[in-house]
Amino acid sequence: MTRRILTSLATLILVGCVSAPVTAAADPVDVDKAVEILGASVAFDTVAGRGKVPAYAEYLKGELVAGGFAEADVTVEPFGETSNLVATYHGKSTGAPIVLNAHMDVVEADPADWVRDPFKMETDGTYFYGRGVLDNKYGLTMLVTTLMRLKREGFVPAHDIILVLTGDEETAQVTAADLAPRFKGARMVLNSDAGGGTLGDDGTPRYYSIQAGEKTYADYEIVITNPGGHSSRPTGSNAIVDMAGVLERIGAYEFPVxxxxxxLGYFRETAKQTPGDLGEAMARFAENPADSAAAARLSKEPEYIGQIRTTCVATMINGGHAQNALPQHVSANVNCRIFPGVSPESILQKLQDIAGTGATVSQPIAGHSSDSSPLDPILIAAVRKAVDEQAPGLVIIPQMSAGATDSLFFRAEGIPSYGVSGLFMKPSDDYAHGLNERVPADSIPSALEHWHTLLTELAG
Incomplete structure (x- = not known):
């Protein structure tokens, strides 16, 4: 796939003197409503297999209708045990709509492992705690509350704004795959599940990231079979031992930079924020990606290796059928995060080459890939204004996510998609998918203002 060339980064990287963070003056009514919706959202344990997403979607529909949407403009569509929600905020005329995206599902949380009940939002005054309170019910809540505020204010966009909430982003993403083609031709997607502001340990804003691309998620199965036999009569071949060799070779292989x-824009600007030899390596790499020493230094960091190459790691293995028998069948899962523009099929072939003729590599579930999105100057100007309300003059940096969001499917349909969360937080506070997930309690007013500014600037 041919990589799109983005708008000049000079349009994006607008640096000034960064002031102290500003607490935006959101209406207390909206802040209280956001806290209410976020708390109610956490209480829906929308984990895959529990069938709670449809009930959560109906709750959100009720809030939107009570907040000014016509009932006919909010639809909840069942999709297996999950569902999606689509709400249309009508504009003055037909034209390419702006799509707002978030997901309703969350990953599993075992109450026995948590300090608090994961499905009951609690606060200690500094943080809100609960499964999904960050990923992604926070962003979802900001979108819903902002749309209700715009209804109350009588705002009429130039063209439609369409809220699209998916129901299985954390697992199969079939709802996003089903929904995205319907919006082909949309002006852009604004995703609440990526991007956002990064704070230093002292709470000072460091930079704001716009997610404009993401790697392709793909699982590959490697299988080795063997006639087996009695363990007292070992042969010259053992499927478990052979698989160990295959996985060792895959683990040692480095995909091209x-x-x-x-x-490149990300490393160029992040280098300025990063002290020591790591920051120096970022700067050298941004200047010359062929600098092998710089690439090697970045590859040592889990945070950055995925930014410079495709990565593949073994995540599961299964084999053998009895303690006293030679294994007849061994399988392993290798999870790959593929650089934009690289086809999953080419990675399968590379893994097969590494594994050799004694193993079979397949991709049980087709991977979805997409290119990066071009950075629209109008979007950048709106983000600049929204960011300045929280941290005037803060540098804005383009970002490629090593993980996956629903934007992948919209980009695959040719719809420019951007992660533009309104949340500013410290990396040390990010417990998404982990124990005692939390979000700063004082972040809500500014996040609401962020989304209000974005939507009135872009849709008005």
Missing amino acids: QTSDVT
Whole structure:
């Protein structure tokens, strides 16, 4: 896939003197409503297999209708045990709509492992705690509350704004795959599940990230079979031992270094925020991606290795059928995060080459890939204004996510998609998918203002 060339980064990287963070003056009514919706959202344990997403979607529909949406403009569509929600905020005329995206599901949380009940939002005054309170019910709540505020204010966009909430982003993402083609031709997607502001340990804003691309998620199965036999009569071949060799070779293999305008811009600006030899390596890599020493230094960091190449790691293995028998069948799962523009099929072939003729590599579930999105100057100007309300003059950096969001499916349909969360937080506070997930309690007013500014600037 041909990589799109992004708008000049000079349009994006607008640096000034960064002031202290500003607490935006959101209406207390909206802040209280956001806290109410976020708390109610956490209480829906929308984990895959529990069938709670449809009930959560109906709750959100009720809030939107009570907040000014016509009932006919909010639809909840069942999709197996989950569902999606689509709400249309009508504009003055037909034209390319702006799509707002978030997901309703969350990953599993075992109450026995948590300090608090994961499905009951609690606060200690500094943080709100609960499963999904960050990923992604926080962003979802900001979108819903902002749309209700716009209804109350009588705002009429130039064209439609469409809220699209998916129901299985954390697992199969079939709802996003089903929904995205319907919005082909949309002006852009604004995703609440990526991007956002990064704070230093002292709470000072460091930079704001716009997610403009993401890697492709793909699982590959490697299988080795063997006639087996009695363990007292070992042969010259053992499927478990052979699989160990295959996985060792895959673990040692480094995929070629790759770049995009997004990743080079990211390293160029992040280098300025990063002290020591790591920051120096970022700067050298941004200047010359062929600098092998710089690439090697970045590859040592789990945070950055995925920004410069495709990565594949073994995550599961299963084999053998009895303690006293030679294994007849061994399988392993290798999870890959593929650089934008690289086809999952080419990675399968590379894994097969590494595994050799004694193993079979397949991709049980087709991977979905997409290119990076071009950075629209109008979007950048709106983000600039929204960011300045929290941290005037803060540098804005393009970002490629090593993980996956629903934006992947919209980009695959040719719809420019951007992660533009309104949340500013410290990396040390990020417990998404982990124990005692939390979000700063004082972040809500500014996040609401962020989304209000974005939507009135872009849709007005």
